[in-house]
Amino acid sequence: MTVPAEPVPPIHATTRRPLPTFRGTPPFPEAARTALADPQLRANLRRATTTIRDKRSRVVAEREDWEQLRLAGAAIKDEVLRDLPALLERLERAVVAAGGVVHWARDAADANAIVIEVARAHGTTEVVKVKSMTTQEIELNEALAIEGIDVWETDLAEMIVQLGHDLPSHILVPAIHRNRTEIRDIFRDEMGKVGRPAPADLTDDPKQLAEAARRHLREKFLRARVAVSGGNFAVAETGTIAVVESEGNGRMCLTLPDVLITVLGIEKLVPTWRDLEVFLQLLPRSATAERMNPYTSMWTGVTPGDGPQEFHLVLLDNGRTDVLSDQVGRQALRCIRCSACLNVCPVYERTGGRAYGSPYPGPIGAILTPQLRGIAHHPVDKQTASLPFASSLCGACFDACPVRIDIPEVLVHLRAQVVEHAARSHRIPTPEAGSMAAAGWVLQTARRLGRAERLASLGGRVVGRRGAIGRLPAPGWAGAWLRRRDLRTPARESFRAWWRRTGGRDDAR
Amino acid sequence: MTGKVPADAPARRAEVLARIAAALVDRPASSAVPRDYQHRLPDHVDVLDLFAERVADYRSTVHRTDAAGLAATVAAAIADRGIRRLVVPGGIPEGWLAACPAERIGDDPPLSVEELDGIDGTITGCAVAIAETGTFVLDAGSGQGRRVLSLLPDRLICVVTADQVVGTVPEALARLEPARPQTWVSGPSATSDIELERIEGVHGPRILDVVLVDRPG
Numbered sequence A: 001m002t003v004p005a006e007p008v009p010p011i012h013a014t015t016r017r018p019l020p021t022f023r024g025t026p027p028f029p030e031a032a033r034t035a036l037a038d039p040q041l042r043a044n045l046r047r048a049t050t051t052i053r054d055k056r057s058r059v060v061a062e063r064e065d066w067e068q069l070r071l072a073g074a075a076i077k078d079e080v081l082r083d084l085p086a087l088l089e090r091l092e093r094a095v096v097a098a099g100g101v102v103h104w105a106r107d108a109a110d111a112n113a114i115v116i117e118v119a120r121a122h123g124t125t126e127v128v129k130v131k132s133m134t135t136q137e138i139e140l141n142e143a144l145a146i147e148g149i150d151v152w153e154t155d156l157a158e159m160i161v162q163l164g165h166d167l168p169s170h171i172l173v174p175a176i177h178r179n180r181t182e183i184r185d186i187f188r189d190e191m192g193k194v195g196r197p198a199p200a201d202l203t204d205d206p207k208q209l210a211e212a213a214r215r216h217l218r219e220k221f222l223r224a225r226v227a228v229s230g231g232n233f234a235v236a237e238t239g240t241i242a243v244v245e246s247e248g249n250g251r252m253c254l255t256l257p258d259v260l261i262t263v264l265g266i267e268k269l270v271p272t273w274r275d276l277e278v279f280l281q282l283l284p285r286s287a288t289a290e291r292m293n294p295y296t297s298m299w300t301g302v303t304p305g306d307g308p309q310e311f312h313l314v315l316l317d318n319g320r321t322d323v324l325s326d327q328v329g330r331q332a333l334r335c336i337r338c339s340a341c342l343n344v345c346p347v348y349e350r351t352g353g354r355a356y357g358s359p360y361p362g363p364i365g366a367i368l369t370p371q372l373r374g375i376a377h378h379p380v381d382k383q384t385a386s387l388p389f390a391s392s393l394c395g396a397c398f399d400a401c402p403v404r405i406d407i408p409e410v411l412v413h414l415r416a417q418v419v420e421h422a423a424r425s426h427r428i429p430t431p432e433a434g435s436m437a438a439a440g441w442v443l444q445t446a447r448r449l450g451r452a453e454r455l456a457s458l459g460g461r462v463v464g465r466r467g468a469i470g471r472l473p474a475p476g477w478a479g480a481w482l483r484r485r486d487l488r489t490p491a492r493e494s495f496r497a498w499w500r501r502t503g504g505r506d507d508a509r
Numbered sequence B: 001m002t003g004k005v006p007a008d009a010p011a012r013r014a015e016v017l018a019r020i021a022a023a024l025v026d027r028p029a030s031s032a033v034p035r036d037y038q039h040r041l042p043d044h045v046d047v048l049d050l051f052a053e054r055v056a057d058y059r060s061t062v063h064r065t066d067a068a069g070l071a072a073t074v075a076a077a078i079a080d081r082g083i084r085r086l087v088v089p090g091g092i093p094e095g096w097l098a099a100c101p102a103e104r105i106g107d108d109p110p111l112s113v114e115e116l117d118g119i120d121g122t123i124t125g126c127a128v129a130i131a132e133t134g135t136f137v138l139d140a141g142s143g144q145g146r147r148v149l150s151l152l153p154d155r156l157i158c159v160v161t162a163d164q165v166v167g168t169v170p171e172a173l174a175r176l177e178p179a180r181p182q183t184w185v186s187g188p189s190a191t192s193d194i195e196l197e198r199i200e201g202v203h204g205p206r207i208l209d210v211v212l213v214d215r216p217g
C-alpha cells in the first residue's frame, strides 16, 4: 500500500481530523474479502437490495413529476449550502424563540461533551435513542458509556445490532445480515441482561420477535427522562425539526421523556416550511419505497404541556465544512440519507456495509467518508483512501439519488486527490495499482464464491461460514476488525439454505 | 430548567461559522428553485376515493360513512376492536360518541403515561389528510390533544371529515401551522427489520381504523 497508514498533520484544516469510526477496519478490498466469504451475508443483502429496489421503482414510476422533484430537491439543498451561515443563524433564532437551546459543536468531542453535560445536569444514568447516523458518526454511545450512562437503541434493527454486540450493515436495515433464528437467539440470551427478558417460549416468528421488542422497550420508554435523536430536516424559517420513521420508537423518544437532545449535521437544513413539500415526497419513496412512511414527527422548540419540556439542538460540523470547501465534492452534503444509492450499487450488494468502515456505507459512504476525514486538505489513512476505489463507476447511484448527487463525478475527483497525495509524498506506484480495481475484484470474487457454494451444497452440506473465513489470510492490522466480527455467533446455515429446508415455517430449526 | 451552556460556547459557535464562511470563499452561484412538480391532483380525481384506497393500501381499516351514520360507525369500530376503555381528547364532538359502548376517559387533568399505557384505545380527529399518500396529520389541536394520547394505547380510531382531505403533500403543508407539534400518520406502525418481512405494529398503535365522513348526498 502506498498511502500512509496514519492520518498526517493537516495542511489547511484548522483542527484535528475525526478518526475513523469503525476503528481497525482494513482497507476496502480486504474488508470486502471477509464479507464476500460470508454466504449468508451475501444472500441476505442480495434479497434486501433486490426487494427494496423493485418496490422503489414502482413507487417512483407512479410519479410523473419525479425528475422535477429531484431537480427541486437538488436546487433547495444547493441553496442551503450557499446560504448556510445565515440559515443556521435563522434556525438558531427560531429554535431559541420557541424555547429551545442551541449548541454548536466543532467536532465529535464537542457534541459528545454537550450531550453528556445535559444528561448529567438531569442526573440520569440512561438515555433512550432513536436511530441516527450522526450519533454513530460521533460515537456517542461509546462516549456515554465511558461516563457510565447507558444508551438504549430503540429502533428494532439497531436494538438487534446492540444486543448482538455487532455492527450495522445497512443504513435502513442495519440488521439485514441476521436471519430470524439468530435474532431469536440474541433476544433470548441478551434481553434479560439489560431489562425485561424475552418470553421463554419465544419462536423465530417475526411477529413474536417484534412483540418481544415492544415489551422490552416499552419499559424503557416509560422510564426514560432523557432522549437523544438525530433529525432528517430542520426548517430554518420556523425552527421546526422533522424525524421520519416507521416503527413509532421515534415518537416514543420524541414525546415521552422530559428532555430531548437532537444532534443535527449542519447540512440538514431546508430554508422554508414549504420546502418540506419536496423532501417529504422524495425521501419515503427513495428510502423505504413507500408513498409515505408510517410516522413523521415535527416539533418546534418546546410545546407547553405536550412532549419534552426541555429541548437541546446540537449543530454539528465534524468535517462537514471540509466537504463544503471542495467545489466538486460539496454536493455530497445534499444527501438526505435515503440509502437508494446503496440498493442499486453492484459493489455494495456483494460486500454489505461494514466493508466501508464508517456509518456511511455504499456509494454515499465512498464519497462522504473520505471528505469528512479531510481528504481535500491532507492525506488520509489507507482505509479511507481506498474508499473512492470501491466503485465500478456504473452510474446507477446517480440515477437513483433523489437529490441528484453525481457520485461517479465525485469518486473520480477523490481518486485524483488520493493519487496526488501519494505522488506528493513520493510514494509509487499509485494507489490505483496498489489498491487495485477494488470494484472489479469484488464482482469477480462474488461470482467465483457463488459457484463454489453451489458445488459444496451439491454434496448435501452447507458451507460453514467460519470455515470459509478461516481460509482467508487475516493480516495483523485487520485483527481488531475481525475480532469484532467474531463476536457474532456463527449461523449454522445460510438464510437461503434455511428457507429451502423449512419453507419459512416458524420455529423450525 | 435548562442545561448549562459550556463556557467556550460562543467560541465554538464563532469557529463553526468562520469555517463555513471560509469554505464558501468561491461564492457559489445562486439559481432559482424550479417548482414545476405537481401541486394539485388533476380535477377528475375524487380525493375521498383516493384517500380511502391509499389508507387501505397500508392495511388499515377504512370505514366510509356520512354525518348521519357517524355515531353508529364509530360505535361499531370501538366494539369490533374490543375497546372497553377509550381515551377521548378534549374537543371531540359529542355526536361522534353518541352510541359509544366503551368507558370514556378524558385527559383533563392530564393522564400519566402509566395510566395511558393501560388503556385499550384512543379516538382522535385530525388537522388535515392527504389523499395521494393516505396520510392523516395530527397537530394537537381540538379533538386530538397531546401527542402521547395517540401513541401509547394500542388501538387508534381517527375520524377524518371530507373538508379535511386535500390531494397532495404541498396542499397539506400549506394548511398546517408549523409551530404546532405534528404527527403525520400513514398506516399503522411497521417494521421490515427482520428479513425484510413487513410486520404491522411495533411501538405505535398496532390497529388503526380510519373513519371517513363523506359530504352529505
Ligand code: SF4
Binding pocket: A286, A334, A335, A336, A337, A338, A339, A340, A341, A342, A364, A397, A400, A401, A402, A403, A404, A405
Ligand atoms: S447519496 Fe443520494 S441516494 Fe445516496 S443516500 Fe444520499 S440522498 Fe440517498
